[in-house]
Amino acid sequence: MSGHVVVSKLKELINKLGLRMSGDFADALDAETAKLVERACKRAKENGRGTVQPRDL
Numbered sequence: 001m002s003g004h005v006v007v008s009k010l011k012e013l014i015n016k017l018g019l020r021m022s023g024d025f026a027d028a029l030d031a032e033t034a035k036l037v038e039r040a041c042k043r044a045k046e047n048g049r050g051t052v053q054p055r056d057l
Helices: 007-016 025-046
Strands: none
Touching: 007 025
16 A cells, blocks of 8 residues: 555544444555546646646546
8 A cells, every 4th residue: 555545544434434444445545545636636737737726626
């Protein structure tokens, strides 16, 4: 895992919602997070901006 998500905070949230987290969930979420950020950065660049903003999501 690259470390884009904080596993302890993720587990805390999932436990608070009454569920458990499988060992590979954090890795999958990390990969999806990276894809989302990459798409947002691409959109910001396409719009001539050097700053990624919420609207890029």
